[in-house]
Amino acid sequence: MARSDLSDITAFLSVAREGSFTRAAAKLGVSQSALSQTVRNLEARLGLRLLTRTTRKLSPTEAGERLIQSVGPRLDEIEAELSALTALRETPAGTVRIAAGEHAAEMLLWPVIERLLPDYPDITIEIVIDNGLTDIVEQRLDAGVRLGEQVAKDMVAVRISPDVRMAVVGTPGYFATHPKPKTPRDLTMHNCVNIRLPTAGGIYAWEFKKGGRELNVRVEGQLVFNSATLAVKAALAGVGLAFVPEQRVLSQLESGQLVRVLSDWCPSFSGFHLYYPSRRQPTPAFVVVANALRQGIQVPSAPR
Numbered sequence: 001m002a003r004s005d006l007s008d009i010t011a012f013l014s015v016a017r018e019g020s021f022t023r024a025a026a027k028l029g030v031s032q033s034a035l036s037q038t039v040r041n042l043e044a045r046l047g048l049r050l051l052t053r054t055t056r057k058l059s060p061t062e063a064g065e066r067l068i069q070s071v072g073p074r075l076d077e078i079e080a081e082l083s084a085l086t087a088l089r090e091t092p093a094g095t096v097r098i099a100a101g102e103h104a105a106e107m108l109l110w111p112v113i114e115r116l117l118p119d120y121p122d123i124t125i126e127i128v129i130d131n132g133l134t135d136i137v138e139q140r141l142d143a144g145v146r147l148g149e150q151v152a153k154d155m156v157a158v159r160i161s162p163d164v165r166m167a168v169v170g171t172p173g174y175f176a177t178h179p180k181p182k183t184p185r186d187l188t189m190h191n192c193v194n195i196r197l198p199t200a201g202g203i204y205a206w207e208f209k210k211g212g213r214e215l216n217v218r219v220e221g222q223l224v225f226n227s228a229t230l231a232v233k234a235a236l237a238g239v240g241l242a243f244v245p246e247q248r249v250l251s252q253l254e255s256g257q258l259v260r261v262l263s264d265w266c267p268s269f270s271g272f273h274l275y276y277p278s279r280r281q282p283t284p285a286f287v288v289v290a291n292a293l294r295q296g297i298q299v300p301s302a303p304r
Helices: 003-018 021-028 032-046 062-088 102-119 172-177 184-189 228-236 246-255 284-294
Strands: 051-053 058-060 094-100 123-129 143-147 155-159 166-170 193-195 206-210 213-217 223-225 242-245 259-261 272-277
Touching: 003 021, 003 032, 003 051, 003 062, 021 032, 058 062, 094 102, 094 284, 102 123, 102 143, 102 228, 102 246, 102 284, 123 284, 155 284, 166 206, 166 228, 166 246, 172 259, 184 206, 184 213, 193 228, 193 242, 223 228, 228 242, 228 246, 242 246, 272 284
Parallel strands: 094 123, 094 143, 193 223
Antiparallel strands: 051 058, 143 272, 155 272, 166 242, 166 259, 206 213
16 A cells, blocks of 8 residues: 555545535545545545535445444554653653533643643644544544533443532522422522533533432523533622532522522532543553543642
8 A cells, every 4th residue: 555545545634524624625635626626636646526515514424334343443543652652751742632511621621731741742632522422533633621411331430520519599689579389389489590511512401419319300491501611600790599519509509699409409410531442552641641640639740
């Protein structure tokens, strides 16, 4: 196989995985026209069409799918082995890409990364904010962060946070004109800030549990977000009640800006975990980041 074929196949795989010439070109750092020509040249040399192009959709043909399934994993293995060679360096180097929801990125990843980077100037960390259940293998990410109950069983999972609790919060001003709910069902009489789920696109039903009894309540209100940050801002503005991770509003609860209700209906559940494929050989850079996250703010010193 000519070296140009290998390069062109890599380009084709990027387009197929991204489902877009535009996204693949941005990822590879080339122009869209150059990438399109590269794929056309590969198709011409093989005498086969690898992609079906329409105005709305880009998908692999049967030949293209076979190329993805047969060659793609082998190129991934080569790339992983090349990355592993960085172990021969005196200090870890390379890029670590992690997918995480907004809350986990802000409250768990950033405090550790902020302390880690100065000691490891050759490590680059890319945080992909994604509140959905991203397929990190398909997206070629090194790892992801999810609640323990959401991690697939074939993944290696490392706990990086204590157990998590949710909190129903509102301002003292809001409760001055609205009675505090005594049970989750009372929330139907309140103006609540809804969250739209990124996966199915539906509105999240607030989940409660007490004494073995589980209760999901579909609340109503004037605002719908796909961000807990904005839900907190809305609650602080006195618009209504928000249902957010407890850790996100601790300072506002302590200062009295927000008041918590239904605390006895919000038990703890499994905390956040860093997860990654068990079959993938972690790079030295990834090991440094994973260990730092496991230890929280106790970031190890870089070798001198």
